[in-house]
Amino acid sequence: MHGLQGAKGSKGDPGPAGPSGEPGARGEKGEMGLAGLQGPKGEMGRKGDPGLHGPMGPQGQKGDPGQPGFKGITGQLGPMGVPGLDGRPGQKGEKGDPGPSGNPGNFNHFIRIAEGGRRGRVEIFYQGSWGTICDDGWGNQDGGVVCRMLGYSRVVSTFTARPGTGQIWLDDVNCSGNEYSIFDCPKPKWGVNNCSHNEDAGVECA
Template sequence: MKGEMGNQGLVGPQGPPGLKGQKGEQGAKGSSGAQGIRGEKGEPGLSYPVQMVRIIGTRNRGRAEVYHNNVWGTICDDDWDNSDATVFCRMLGYSRGIALTNVTPGSGEIWLDDVACRGTETSLWSCQKSNWGSHNCNHNEDAGVECR
């Protein structure tokens, strides 16, 4: 005669994890999606004007010069201040400027004198100033800037 079944034993401890399997093969490349809808044509860009101001010295510090009548010339430092320098530097893409005096003198034309900017203008041409070429200066009074 067969005896009765005994009580179930205790669960044993979990075994260590098995070895990692091999990497599977890469799947087939899917098909390309449909081409998107073409966007509208944009407005033509603005042409950038010829640079009308420059610094003679280093990249951001030196004598301030302006281009007028196809000739580069200097600016007299009479009343030249940080507001004027800031407008000049803004024309070169900087955010502010510091007025310098006693810079290396230039030669040739002295184009501007008595420049009086408020500091909010986008160009020296919008500032109060004497007429182009009208001045009472020598090149030892040429204006300079440090742009930041």
């Protein structure tokens, strides 16, 4: 027959440490955890310093020529220029052929009515050739001098005659009517004019 259990004794001192155990086998890889929430946007960084200039690139090839532009509008005719200075006197020309015979005592070897008779285009002989007179300012006082040069007594009318040819010798003739010859009347220099032959002066004498 067992006896009664005795009282529990006090705790004894710990024994010496046992030797280290061998490492256990590696456990299996755990499942991937859930993705974390997106963090707040960071502050903008400061602007960086400008970089150094790169080397100059090679020159490009010359392009093809462009197409010609449209022709511009013709400009307006400019004002008539100031007459130039008188040139040096030319050499004396050869003696001209004699003019047609006229009434005695007149100047018809220097002036004539081109159509013949009493009415027509006035032509004047200068520097070896016959030419015309522009009708700018042409009137009865000028025509009266011409008629007297041709041996007539008076002028009937002055007008713009049929166009002639050759040089326009005189323009803006301004006779007073008392001159002996049209050579004595005020006028620009010989050959100076702004006319065409559609403005050739005519006269009718009586």
